[in-house]
Amino acid sequence: xxxxxxxxxxxxxxxxxxxxxxxxxxxxxxxxxxxxxxxxxxxxxxxxxxxxxxxxxxxxxxxxxxxxxxxxxxxxxxxxxxxxxxxxxxxxxxxxxxxxxxxxxxxxxxxxxxxxxxxxxxxxxxxxxxxxxxxxxxxxxxxxxxxxxxxxxxxxxxxxxxxxxxxxxxxxxxxxxxxxxxxxxxxxxxxxxxxxxxxxxxxxxxxxxxxxxxxxxxxxxxxxxxxxxxxxxxxxxxxxxxxxxxxxxxxxxxxxxxxxxxxxxxxxxxxxxxxxxxxxxxxxxxxxxxxxxxxxxxxxxxxxxxxxxxxxxxxxxxxxxxxxxxxxxxxxxxxxxxxxxxx
Amino acid sequence: xxxxxxxxxxxxxxxxxxxxxxxxxxxxxxxxxxxxxxxxxxxxxxxxxxxxxxxxxxxxxxxxxxxxxxxxxxxxxxxxxxxxxxxxxxxxxxxxxxxxxxxxxxxxxxxxxxxxxxxxxxxxxxxxxxxxxxxxxxxxxxxxxxxxxxxxxxxxxxxxxxxxxxxxxxxxxxxxxxxxxxxxxxxxxxxxxxxxxxxxxxxxxxxxxxxxxxxxxxxxxxxxxxxxxxxxxxxxxxxxxxxxxxxxxxxxxxxxxxxxxxxxxxxxxxxxxxxxxxxxxxxxxxxxxxxxxxxxxxxxxxxxxxxxxxxxxxxxxxxxxxxxxxxxxxxxxxxxxxxxxxx
DNA sequence: CTGAAAGCGCTTACAG
DNA sequence: CTGAAAGCGCTTACAG
Numbered sequence: 001x002x003x004x005x006x007x008x009x010x011x012x013x014x015x016x017x018x019x020x021x022x023x024x025x026x027x028x029x030x031x032x033x034x035x036x037x038x039x040x041x042x043x044x045x046x047x048x049x050x051x052x053x054x055x056x057x058x059x060x061x062x063x064x065x066x067x068x069x070x071x072x073x074x075x076x077x078x079x080x081x082x083x084x085x086x087x088x089x090x091x092x093x094x095x096x097x098x099x100x101x102x103x104x105x106x107x108x109x110x111x112x113x114x115x116x117x118x119x120x121x122x123x124x125x126x127x128x129x130x131x132x133x134x135x136x137x138x139x140x141x142x143x144x145x146x147x148x149x150x151x152x153x154x155x156x157x158x159x160x161x162x163x164x165x166x167x168x169x170x171x172x173x174x175x176x177x178x179x180x181x182x183x184x185x186x187x188x189x190x191x192x193x194x195x196x197x198x199x200x201x202x203x204x205x206x207x208x209x210x211x212x213x214x215x216x217x218x219x220x221x222x223x224x225x226x227x228x229x230x231x232x233x234x235x236x237x238x239x240x241x242x243x244x245x246x247x248x249x250x251x252x253x254x255x256x257x258x259x260x261x262x263x264x265x266x267x268x269x270x271x272x273x274x275x276x277x278x279x280x281x282x283x284x285x286x287x288x289x290x291x292x293x294x295x296x297x298x299x300x301x302x303x304x305x306x307x308x309x310x311x312x313x314x315x316x317x318x319x320x321x322x323x324x325x326x327x328x329x330x331x332x333x334x335x336x337x338x339x340x341x342x343x
Numbered sequence: 344x345x346x347x348x349x350x351x352x353x354x355x356x357x358x359x360x361x362x363x364x365x366x367x368x369x370x371x372x373x374x375x376x377x378x379x380x381x382x383x384x385x386x387x388x389x390x391x392x393x394x395x396x397x398x399x400x401x402x403x404x405x406x407x408x409x410x411x412x413x414x415x416x417x418x419x420x421x422x423x424x425x426x427x428x429x430x431x432x433x434x435x436x437x438x439x440x441x442x443x444x445x446x447x448x449x450x451x452x453x454x455x456x457x458x459x460x461x462x463x464x465x466x467x468x469x470x471x472x473x474x475x476x477x478x479x480x481x482x483x484x485x486x487x488x489x490x491x492x493x494x495x496x497x498x499x500x501x502x503x504x505x506x507x508x509x510x511x512x513x514x515x516x517x518x519x520x521x522x523x524x525x526x527x528x529x530x531x532x533x534x535x536x537x538x539x540x541x542x543x544x545x546x547x548x549x550x551x552x553x554x555x556x557x558x559x560x561x562x563x564x565x566x567x568x569x570x571x572x573x574x575x576x577x578x579x580x581x582x583x584x585x586x587x588x589x590x591x592x593x594x595x596x597x598x599x600x601x602x603x604x605x606x607x608x609x610x611x612x613x614x615x616x617x618x619x620x621x622x623x624x625x626x627x628x629x630x631x632x633x634x635x636x637x638x639x640x641x642x643x644x645x646x647x648x649x650x651x652x653x654x655x656x657x658x659x660x661x662x663x664x665x666x667x668x669x670x671x672x673x674x675x676x677x678x679x680x681x682x683x684x685x686x
Numbered sequence: 687c688t689g690a691a692a693g694c695g696c697t698t699a700c701a702g
Numbered sequence: 703c704t705g706a707a708a709g710c711g712c713t714t715a716c717a718g
Binding site: 346347348358359362363366368369390391393394395396397398399400 | 694695696697698
């Protein structure tokens with residue numbers, strides 16, 4: 001309700017002094033400043049957003065383009081969205097949410113109407129139609145995730161290759177010589193994010209480096225199929241004594257449920273690691289060692305970079321965040337057992 | 344880049360004519376209109392968002408306050424967010440996302456800065472601090488969900504009581520005389536949304552009306568506990584032959600996995616209904632009958648009401664959407680069996 | 687240390 | 703059917 005004029009009048013100063021006193025962009029006598037602050041507070045003055053957008057150089061709005069479509073909205077996606085909004089608010093920025101459906105059209109629109117100051121791109125796919133657009137759009141953009149072609153882009157992501165190596169090393173260091181990876185369902189590798197294949201490939205490469213056997217299996221959202229996939233992976237020769245899961249929480253839970261049914265004891269019979277997980281594996285039964293993917297870390301960093309980009313153009317760069325390993329007791333030394341006969 | 348002045352100049356008309364021609368708010372000679380449209384298109388003219396907000400009466404922005412916090416971000420929440428954004432876009436509205444953390448502060452801010460024209464409140468809890476605020480805020484608001492006190496509010500939601508009755512009736516009509524409901528985990532009933540208890544209470548009430556026995560059990564995110572809960576519910580006396588699940592997808596999947604392990608056949612041994620589910624139960628194994636909760640339905644309606652509220656104040660009302668029943672073969676007649684002896 | 691004023695780019699009465 | 707102009711509420715050079 002109260003406008004800057006009301007505040008200026010009540011304080012007996014000009015509106016420019018009010019503006020400067022509140023923004024701090026020009027020194028104002030302390031007595032004047034505190035009087036203005038008190039009056040602004042009393043009147044509940046809040047600068048009009050539209051007027052600020054029009055007069056100033058900043059809209060205080062960021063566009064967030066997330067792969068929001070009906071099929072692939074996992075809690076992980078939500079966590080990233082939340083993390084971006086939370087990080088943006090620390091800089092007094094609000095976030096306009098764009099959906100998959102309107103991804104490129106929406107980006108064009110919010111850019112050409114000057115609604116937003118910058119664009120955060122979430123869950124970048126290998127071949128993502130948003131990426132080429134963002135490159136051309138002449139508005140600051142930061143990607144969370146790494147597309148196939150990173151030329152000219154600012155990207156932030158967990159170092160999934162390092163995460164895969166960490167998983168392999170944790171098992172190899174304990175003496176495991178055959179390990180299995182249960183990954184995402186098939187479709188994800190075909191046309192999804194980049195990181196599952198980055199993880200998968202680095203997993204196999206590291207296992208080879210360590211001189212141990214590795215098996216990879218795509219999971220399935222179908223429970224019957226999933227059980228068959230797990231059984232097949234664990235029946236590899238030589239029999240895997242270590243299992244890494246890099247897939248959705250739902251699937252990891254189903255795998256755990258199935259393992260419980262088979263009577264396999266963790267870690268006595270099988271060591272298990274949950275990798276690149278955004279959820280709390282310490283509540284699993286049993287609790288699982290985890291190499292977490294922390295949405296807040298990537299998104300905080302992305303928003304920090306965005307704020308810098310708003311001041312002056314950033315050099316293109318791919319920033320990979322170091323993975324961590326949290327032990328919850330699900331990894332141990334492999335039991336010495338005779339190789340089982342084939343069924 | 345191009346401003347309304349550029350378009351006006353190129354078309355040889357005044358800026359007001361451009362504005363009217365593009366907005367359609369005043370009749371413009373067809374020849375003039377199409378010429379302006381062509382030039383605007385050619386120049387890639389898009390009205391500046393800040394200028395529109397300041398000069399017009401609409402910001403074309405809606406605030407969406409979702410219960411976004413790290414713990415409770417299920418895919419269902421995401422689906423609702425997506426549905427709101429999609430619905431808003433049909434009216435040329437964008438959506439500013441507010442988090443749980445900043446719920447009331449954020450609502451005050453976007454209101455007092457006149458950043459948004461209205462507020463959509465998602466996943467309303469029984470005792471929700473956002474509700475009282477929204478009532479006082481003198482800005483159009485529509486709630487998706489029903490709080491304890493609906494006085495003065497516009498609310499849209501699935502009719503969860505009707506959904507519960509539909510579930511009970513479907514089983515009772517087939518001849519089931521003892522049925523069980525697996526609900527959400529305990530915490531949800533304590534301090535969560537309103538609908539789980541609405542469903543639970545209507546379930547018990549309808550079963551009583553139909554003269555059949557009903558059992559209710561809160562589920563658990565812990566798999567071991569969950570199995571115990573399911574076993575206990577199905578061991579009720581008389582033994583339930585029908586099971587209704589009104590809980591998260593993760594939990595329903597875990598229950599199905601557990602049921603598969605017990606060797607119970609669906610629907611021969613046990614009829615199962617998934618209620619108020621936002622996910623696709625036809626992909627479960629076996630596929631489950633479902634009374635869906637369709638985010639798009641509630642959110643479309645909420646946004647429609649919002650657009651009306653923007654024109655002139657709406658009368659407070661709670662609008663409950665009729666539930667539907669989709670059969671996928673998981674419900675049949677109960678087998679005639681001798682009551683099992685107590686263990 | 688502060689003020690008067692231009693200007694951001696639109697929308698919309700007011701006029702004809 | 704169209705135009706000239708006020709005005710939305712700020713920010714920020716320009717002045718002193």
